[in-house]
Amino acid sequence: MRILFVAVVVAFLAACTPQSEEAPPVIVPKGPGEQAETMAPGDVGTDRWVAPGEADLKYVASMIVHHRQALEMSALAPERARNETVKGLASRIHDTQGPEIGAMEQWRRQFAENAPAHGHNGSLPEVDHGSMPGMATDEQLAALKAASGTDFDRLFLRLMIAHHEGALTMAVDLLSSGSDVRVEEMANDVVASQSDEIARMKAISLP
Structure with a gap:
Protein backbone atom coordinates (compact mmCIF):
# COMPACT_ATOMS: atom_id res chain seq x y z
CA MET A 1 0.00 0.00 0.00
CA ARG A 2 2.84 2.39 0.80
CA ILE A 3 4.45 2.03 -2.64
CA LEU A 4 1.06 2.28 -4.35
CA PHE A 5 0.28 5.49 -2.49
CA VAL A 6 3.67 6.94 -3.42
CA ALA A 7 3.13 5.97 -7.06
CA VAL A 8 -0.22 7.80 -7.11
CA VAL A 9 1.39 10.91 -5.65
CA VAL A 10 4.15 10.78 -8.27
CA ALA A 11 1.62 10.44 -11.09
CA PHE A 12 -0.32 13.44 -9.78
CA LEU A 13 2.83 15.56 -9.52
CA ALA A 14 3.88 14.57 -13.02
CA ALA A 15 0.52 15.66 -14.41
CA CYS A 16 0.70 19.03 -12.67
CA THR A 17 4.38 19.78 -13.40
CA PRO A 18 5.65 21.19 -16.72
CA GLN A 19 7.77 18.70 -18.60
CA SER A 20 10.72 21.06 -18.60
CA GLU A 21 11.01 20.98 -14.81
CA GLU A 22 12.77 18.17 -12.99
CA ALA A 23 10.40 16.11 -10.83
CA PRO A 24 11.13 16.29 -7.11
CA PRO A 25 12.35 13.20 -5.22
CA VAL A 26 9.76 10.98 -3.58
CA ILE A 27 9.92 10.50 0.19
CA VAL A 28 9.55 6.85 1.22
CA PRO A 29 8.44 6.42 4.86
CA LYS A 30 10.19 3.81 6.99
CA GLY A 31 9.29 2.14 10.28
CA PRO A 32 8.60 3.95 13.56
CA GLY A 33 11.61 5.95 14.70
CA GLU A 34 13.49 5.40 11.43
CA GLN A 35 14.55 8.17 9.06
CA ALA A 36 12.65 8.32 5.78
CA GLU A 37 14.48 7.72 2.50
CA THR A 38 14.19 9.52 -0.81
CA MET A 39 13.60 7.80 -4.13
CA ALA A 40 13.83 9.14 -7.64
CA PRO A 41 10.42 9.19 -9.36
CA GLY A 42 11.71 6.78 -11.98
CA ASP A 43 12.48 4.23 -9.26
CA VAL A 44 8.95 4.09 -7.88
CA GLY A 45 7.40 0.67 -8.44
CA THR A 46 10.74 -0.91 -9.38
CA ASP A 47 12.85 -3.44 -7.51
CA ARG A 48 15.17 -0.72 -6.14
CA TRP A 49 16.67 -2.18 -2.96
CA VAL A 50 15.79 -0.43 0.30
CA ALA A 51 17.45 -1.54 3.51
CA PRO A 52 14.97 -3.37 5.77
CA GLY A 53 14.52 -2.36 9.40
Missing part, protein backbone atom coordinates in the same frame (compact mmCIF):
# COMPACT_ATOMS: atom_id res chain seq x y z
CA GLU A 54 15.55 -4.27 12.49
CA ALA A 55 11.98 -5.53 12.96
CA ASP A 56 12.02 -7.10 9.48
CA LEU A 57 15.35 -8.83 10.08
CA LYS A 58 14.29 -10.17 13.47
CA TYR A 59 10.95 -11.41 12.15
CA VAL A 60 12.47 -13.36 9.25
CA ALA A 61 15.21 -14.91 11.39
CA SER A 62 12.69 -15.91 14.08
CA MET A 63 9.95 -17.16 11.77
CA ILE A 64 12.31 -19.48 9.92
CA VAL A 65 13.08 -21.21 13.22
CA HIS A 66 9.39 -21.16 14.20
CA HIS A 67 8.33 -22.74 10.91
CA ARG A 68 11.02 -25.41 11.12
CA GLN A 69 9.59 -26.64 14.40
CA ALA A 70 6.13 -26.83 12.79
CA LEU A 71 7.64 -29.00 10.05
CA GLU A 72 9.26 -31.23 12.66
CA MET A 73 5.92 -31.66 14.44
CA SER A 74 3.84 -32.21 11.32
CA ALA A 75 6.30 -34.80 9.96
CA LEU A 76 5.31 -37.10 12.84
CA ALA A 77 1.64 -37.26 11.88
CA PRO A 78 1.69 -39.73 8.96
CA GLU A 79 3.01 -42.53 11.19
CA ARG A 80 1.56 -41.56 14.56
CA ALA A 81 -1.79 -39.85 14.02
CA ARG A 82 -5.03 -41.83 13.89
CA ASN A 83 -7.49 -39.15 12.86
CA GLU A 84 -7.51 -38.61 9.10
CA THR A 85 -8.38 -34.94 9.46
CA VAL A 86 -5.37 -34.45 11.72
CA LYS A 87 -3.21 -36.18 9.11
CA GLY A 88 -4.59 -33.94 6.40
CA LEU A 89 -3.97 -30.77 8.38
CA ALA A 90 -0.43 -31.86 9.21
CA SER A 91 0.19 -32.44 5.50
CA ARG A 92 -1.22 -29.00 4.67
CA ILE A 93 0.99 -27.35 7.31
CA HIS A 94 4.04 -29.12 5.92
CA ASP A 95 3.20 -28.20 2.32
CA THR A 96 2.54 -24.55 3.22
CA GLN A 97 5.34 -23.76 5.63
CA GLY A 98 8.09 -25.50 3.69
CA PRO A 99 7.83 -23.07 0.74
CA GLU A 100 7.42 -20.15 3.18
CA ILE A 101 10.77 -21.06 4.72
CA GLY A 102 12.25 -21.10 1.22
CA ALA A 103 10.88 -17.62 0.50
CA MET A 104 12.25 -16.22 3.76
CA GLU A 105 15.66 -17.80 3.18
CA GLN A 106 15.75 -16.28 -0.30
CA TRP A 107 14.92 -12.88 1.19
CA ARG A 108 17.81 -13.28 3.66
CA ARG A 109 20.22 -14.16 0.84
CA GLN A 110 19.15 -11.08 -1.09
CA PHE A 111 19.63 -8.96 2.03
CA ALA A 112 23.14 -10.36 2.59
CA GLU A 113 24.04 -9.66 -1.06
CA ASN A 114 22.73 -6.08 -1.11
CA ALA A 115 23.51 -4.89 2.41
CA PRO A 116 27.28 -4.18 2.03
CA ALA A 117 26.62 -1.76 -0.82
CA HIS A 118 24.33 0.22 1.47
CA GLY A 119 26.59 0.48 4.49
CA HIS A 120 25.28 -2.58 6.35
CA ASN A 121 27.52 -5.54 7.16
CA GLY A 122 24.78 -8.01 6.28
CA SER A 123 24.66 -9.62 9.72
CA LEU A 124 21.39 -10.99 11.02
CA PRO A 125 20.06 -10.77 14.58
CA GLU A 126 20.51 -13.68 16.96
CA VAL A 127 17.35 -15.66 17.61
CA ASP A 128 16.34 -16.51 21.18
CA HIS A 129 14.22 -19.63 20.77
CA GLY A 130 12.69 -19.32 24.20
CA SER A 131 11.41 -15.82 23.51
CA MET A 132 9.28 -16.83 20.51
CA PRO A 133 5.61 -17.31 21.38
CA GLY A 134 4.06 -20.70 20.79
CA MET A 135 7.27 -22.71 20.54
CA ALA A 136 6.98 -26.22 22.00
CA THR A 137 9.52 -27.09 24.67
CA ASP A 138 11.97 -29.98 24.33
CA GLU A 139 9.86 -31.94 26.82
CA GLN A 140 6.68 -31.34 24.81
CA LEU A 141 8.36 -32.42 21.59
CA ALA A 142 9.64 -35.58 23.27
CA ALA A 143 6.12 -36.36 24.51
CA LEU A 144 4.72 -35.82 21.01
CA LYS A 145 7.31 -38.13 19.48
CA ALA A 146 6.46 -40.81 22.05
CA ALA A 147 2.68 -40.58 21.54
CA SER A 148 0.56 -42.42 19.01
CA GLY A 149 -3.06 -42.82 18.03
CA THR A 150 -5.64 -40.59 19.68
CA ASP A 151 -3.13 -39.49 22.32
CA PHE A 152 -0.94 -38.13 19.54
CA ASP A 153 -3.90 -36.42 17.87
CA ARG A 154 -4.88 -34.59 21.07
CA LEU A 155 -1.34 -33.49 21.90
CA PHE A 156 -0.56 -32.50 18.31
CA LEU A 157 -3.64 -30.28 18.11
CA ARG A 158 -2.95 -28.66 21.47
CA LEU A 159 0.68 -27.91 20.64
CA MET A 160 0.05 -26.86 17.04
CA ILE A 161 -2.81 -24.50 17.93
CA ALA A 162 -0.53 -22.80 20.46
CA HIS A 163 2.27 -22.77 17.88
CA HIS A 164 0.05 -21.13 15.25
CA GLU A 165 -1.26 -18.58 17.74
CA GLY A 166 2.35 -17.66 18.52
CA ALA A 167 3.07 -17.20 14.82
CA LEU A 168 0.06 -14.90 14.52
CA THR A 169 1.39 -12.79 17.39
CA MET A 170 4.76 -12.48 15.65
CA ALA A 171 3.18 -11.62 12.28
CA VAL A 172 0.85 -8.98 13.73
CA ASP A 173 3.75 -7.41 15.63
CA LEU A 174 5.74 -7.22 12.39
CA LEU A 175 2.86 -5.60 10.51
CA SER A 176 2.79 -2.82 13.10
CA SER A 177 6.54 -2.23 13.18
CA GLY A 178 8.11 -3.51 9.94
CA SER A 179 9.07 -1.48 6.88
CA ASP A 180 9.96 -4.01 4.15
CA VAL A 181 7.13 -4.65 1.68
CA ARG A 182 8.13 -8.24 0.94
CA VAL A 183 8.34 -9.14 4.63
CA GLU A 184 4.93 -7.58 5.20
CA GLU A 185 3.53 -9.72 2.38
CA MET A 186 4.98 -12.86 3.98
CA ALA A 187 3.53 -11.87 7.36
CA ASN A 188 0.12 -11.34 5.79
CA ASP A 189 0.34 -14.83 4.29
CA VAL A 190 1.05 -16.25 7.75
CA VAL A 191 -1.95 -14.43 9.22
CA ALA A 192 -4.27 -15.70 6.47
CA SER A 193 -3.13 -19.33 6.35
CA GLN A 194 -2.61 -19.95 10.04
CA SER A 195 -5.84 -18.24 11.15
CA ASP A 196 -7.68 -20.65 8.86
CA GLU A 197 -5.75 -23.64 10.17
CA ILE A 198 -6.41 -22.68 13.80
CA ALA A 199 -10.15 -22.66 13.08
CA ARG A 200 -9.89 -26.05 11.37
CA MET A 201 -7.95 -27.59 14.25
CA LYS A 202 -10.34 -26.26 16.88
CA ALA A 203 -13.25 -27.75 14.94
CA ILE A 204 -11.85 -31.31 15.05
CA SER A 205 -13.75 -33.57 17.41
CA LEU A 206 -11.80 -36.45 18.96
CA PRO A 207 -13.20 -39.41 20.94
Whole structure:
Protein backbone atom coordinates (compact mmCIF):
# COMPACT_ATOMS: atom_id res chain seq x y z
CA MET A 1 0.00 0.00 0.00
CA ARG A 2 2.84 2.39 0.80
CA ILE A 3 4.45 2.03 -2.64
CA LEU A 4 1.06 2.28 -4.35
CA PHE A 5 0.28 5.49 -2.49
CA VAL A 6 3.67 6.94 -3.42
CA ALA A 7 3.13 5.97 -7.06
CA VAL A 8 -0.22 7.80 -7.11
CA VAL A 9 1.39 10.91 -5.65
CA VAL A 10 4.15 10.78 -8.27
CA ALA A 11 1.62 10.44 -11.09
CA PHE A 12 -0.32 13.44 -9.78
CA LEU A 13 2.83 15.56 -9.52
CA ALA A 14 3.88 14.57 -13.02
CA ALA A 15 0.52 15.66 -14.41
CA CYS A 16 0.70 19.03 -12.67
CA THR A 17 4.38 19.78 -13.40
CA PRO A 18 5.65 21.19 -16.72
CA GLN A 19 7.77 18.70 -18.60
CA SER A 20 10.72 21.06 -18.60
CA GLU A 21 11.01 20.98 -14.81
CA GLU A 22 12.77 18.17 -12.99
CA ALA A 23 10.40 16.11 -10.83
CA PRO A 24 11.13 16.29 -7.11
CA PRO A 25 12.35 13.20 -5.22
CA VAL A 26 9.76 10.98 -3.58
CA ILE A 27 9.92 10.50 0.19
CA VAL A 28 9.55 6.85 1.22
CA PRO A 29 8.44 6.42 4.86
CA LYS A 30 10.19 3.81 6.99
CA GLY A 31 9.29 2.14 10.28
CA PRO A 32 8.60 3.95 13.56
CA GLY A 33 11.61 5.95 14.70
CA GLU A 34 13.49 5.40 11.43
CA GLN A 35 14.55 8.17 9.06
CA ALA A 36 12.65 8.32 5.78
CA GLU A 37 14.48 7.72 2.50
CA THR A 38 14.19 9.52 -0.81
CA MET A 39 13.60 7.80 -4.13
CA ALA A 40 13.83 9.14 -7.64
CA PRO A 41 10.42 9.19 -9.36
CA GLY A 42 11.71 6.78 -11.98
CA ASP A 43 12.48 4.23 -9.26
CA VAL A 44 8.95 4.09 -7.88
CA GLY A 45 7.40 0.67 -8.44
CA THR A 46 10.74 -0.91 -9.38
CA ASP A 47 12.85 -3.44 -7.51
CA ARG A 48 15.17 -0.72 -6.14
CA TRP A 49 16.67 -2.18 -2.96
CA VAL A 50 15.79 -0.43 0.30
CA ALA A 51 17.45 -1.54 3.51
CA PRO A 52 14.97 -3.37 5.77
CA GLY A 53 14.52 -2.36 9.40
CA GLU A 54 15.55 -4.27 12.49
CA ALA A 55 11.98 -5.53 12.96
CA ASP A 56 12.02 -7.10 9.48
CA LEU A 57 15.35 -8.83 10.08
CA LYS A 58 14.29 -10.17 13.47
CA TYR A 59 10.95 -11.41 12.15
CA VAL A 60 12.47 -13.36 9.25
CA ALA A 61 15.21 -14.91 11.39
CA SER A 62 12.69 -15.91 14.08
CA MET A 63 9.95 -17.16 11.77
CA ILE A 64 12.31 -19.48 9.92
CA VAL A 65 13.08 -21.21 13.22
CA HIS A 66 9.39 -21.16 14.20
CA HIS A 67 8.33 -22.74 10.91
CA ARG A 68 11.02 -25.41 11.12
CA GLN A 69 9.59 -26.64 14.40
CA ALA A 70 6.13 -26.83 12.79
CA LEU A 71 7.64 -29.00 10.05
CA GLU A 72 9.26 -31.23 12.66
CA MET A 73 5.92 -31.66 14.44
CA SER A 74 3.84 -32.21 11.32
CA ALA A 75 6.30 -34.80 9.96
CA LEU A 76 5.31 -37.10 12.84
CA ALA A 77 1.64 -37.26 11.88
CA PRO A 78 1.69 -39.73 8.96
CA GLU A 79 3.01 -42.53 11.19
CA ARG A 80 1.56 -41.56 14.56
CA ALA A 81 -1.79 -39.85 14.02
CA ARG A 82 -5.03 -41.83 13.89
CA ASN A 83 -7.49 -39.15 12.86
CA GLU A 84 -7.51 -38.61 9.10
CA THR A 85 -8.38 -34.94 9.46
CA VAL A 86 -5.37 -34.45 11.72
CA LYS A 87 -3.21 -36.18 9.11
CA GLY A 88 -4.59 -33.94 6.40
CA LEU A 89 -3.97 -30.77 8.38
CA ALA A 90 -0.43 -31.86 9.21
CA SER A 91 0.19 -32.44 5.50
CA ARG A 92 -1.22 -29.00 4.67
CA ILE A 93 0.99 -27.35 7.31
CA HIS A 94 4.04 -29.12 5.92
CA ASP A 95 3.20 -28.20 2.32
CA THR A 96 2.54 -24.55 3.22
CA GLN A 97 5.34 -23.76 5.63
CA GLY A 98 8.09 -25.50 3.69
CA PRO A 99 7.83 -23.07 0.74
CA GLU A 100 7.42 -20.15 3.18
CA ILE A 101 10.77 -21.06 4.72
CA GLY A 102 12.25 -21.10 1.22
CA ALA A 103 10.88 -17.62 0.50
CA MET A 104 12.25 -16.22 3.76
CA GLU A 105 15.66 -17.80 3.18
CA GLN A 106 15.75 -16.28 -0.30
CA TRP A 107 14.92 -12.88 1.19
CA ARG A 108 17.81 -13.28 3.66
CA ARG A 109 20.22 -14.16 0.84
CA GLN A 110 19.15 -11.08 -1.09
CA PHE A 111 19.63 -8.96 2.03
CA ALA A 112 23.14 -10.36 2.59
CA GLU A 113 24.04 -9.66 -1.06
CA ASN A 114 22.73 -6.08 -1.11
CA ALA A 115 23.51 -4.89 2.41
CA PRO A 116 27.28 -4.18 2.03
CA ALA A 117 26.62 -1.76 -0.82
CA HIS A 118 24.33 0.22 1.47
CA GLY A 119 26.59 0.48 4.49
CA HIS A 120 25.28 -2.58 6.35
CA ASN A 121 27.52 -5.54 7.16
CA GLY A 122 24.78 -8.01 6.28
CA SER A 123 24.66 -9.62 9.72
CA LEU A 124 21.39 -10.99 11.02
CA PRO A 125 20.06 -10.77 14.58
CA GLU A 126 20.51 -13.68 16.96
CA VAL A 127 17.35 -15.66 17.61
CA ASP A 128 16.34 -16.51 21.18
CA HIS A 129 14.22 -19.63 20.77
CA GLY A 130 12.69 -19.32 24.20
CA SER A 131 11.41 -15.82 23.51
CA MET A 132 9.28 -16.83 20.51
CA PRO A 133 5.61 -17.31 21.38
CA GLY A 134 4.06 -20.70 20.79
CA MET A 135 7.27 -22.71 20.54
CA ALA A 136 6.98 -26.22 22.00
CA THR A 137 9.52 -27.09 24.67
CA ASP A 138 11.97 -29.98 24.33
CA GLU A 139 9.86 -31.94 26.82
CA GLN A 140 6.68 -31.34 24.81
CA LEU A 141 8.36 -32.42 21.59
CA ALA A 142 9.64 -35.58 23.27
CA ALA A 143 6.12 -36.36 24.51
CA LEU A 144 4.72 -35.82 21.01
CA LYS A 145 7.31 -38.13 19.48
CA ALA A 146 6.46 -40.81 22.05
CA ALA A 147 2.68 -40.58 21.54
CA SER A 148 0.56 -42.42 19.01
CA GLY A 149 -3.06 -42.82 18.03
CA THR A 150 -5.64 -40.59 19.68
CA ASP A 151 -3.13 -39.49 22.32
CA PHE A 152 -0.94 -38.13 19.54
CA ASP A 153 -3.90 -36.42 17.87
CA ARG A 154 -4.88 -34.59 21.07
CA LEU A 155 -1.34 -33.49 21.90
CA PHE A 156 -0.56 -32.50 18.31
CA LEU A 157 -3.64 -30.28 18.11
CA ARG A 158 -2.95 -28.66 21.47
CA LEU A 159 0.68 -27.91 20.64
CA MET A 160 0.05 -26.86 17.04
CA ILE A 161 -2.81 -24.50 17.93
CA ALA A 162 -0.53 -22.80 20.46
CA HIS A 163 2.27 -22.77 17.88
CA HIS A 164 0.05 -21.13 15.25
CA GLU A 165 -1.26 -18.58 17.74
CA GLY A 166 2.35 -17.66 18.52
CA ALA A 167 3.07 -17.20 14.82
CA LEU A 168 0.06 -14.90 14.52
CA THR A 169 1.39 -12.79 17.39
CA MET A 170 4.76 -12.48 15.65
CA ALA A 171 3.18 -11.62 12.28
CA VAL A 172 0.85 -8.98 13.73
CA ASP A 173 3.75 -7.41 15.63
CA LEU A 174 5.74 -7.22 12.39
CA LEU A 175 2.86 -5.60 10.51
CA SER A 176 2.79 -2.82 13.10
CA SER A 177 6.54 -2.23 13.18
CA GLY A 178 8.11 -3.51 9.94
CA SER A 179 9.07 -1.48 6.88
CA ASP A 180 9.96 -4.01 4.15
CA VAL A 181 7.13 -4.65 1.68
CA ARG A 182 8.13 -8.24 0.94
CA VAL A 183 8.34 -9.14 4.63
CA GLU A 184 4.93 -7.58 5.20
CA GLU A 185 3.53 -9.72 2.38
CA MET A 186 4.98 -12.86 3.98
CA ALA A 187 3.53 -11.87 7.36
CA ASN A 188 0.12 -11.34 5.79
CA ASP A 189 0.34 -14.83 4.29
CA VAL A 190 1.05 -16.25 7.75
CA VAL A 191 -1.95 -14.43 9.22
CA ALA A 192 -4.27 -15.70 6.47
CA SER A 193 -3.13 -19.33 6.35
CA GLN A 194 -2.61 -19.95 10.04
CA SER A 195 -5.84 -18.24 11.15
CA ASP A 196 -7.68 -20.65 8.86
CA GLU A 197 -5.75 -23.64 10.17
CA ILE A 198 -6.41 -22.68 13.80
CA ALA A 199 -10.15 -22.66 13.08
CA ARG A 200 -9.89 -26.05 11.37
CA MET A 201 -7.95 -27.59 14.25
CA LYS A 202 -10.34 -26.26 16.88
CA ALA A 203 -13.25 -27.75 14.94
CA ILE A 204 -11.85 -31.31 15.05
CA SER A 205 -13.75 -33.57 17.41
CA LEU A 206 -11.80 -36.45 18.96
CA PRO A 207 -13.20 -39.41 20.94
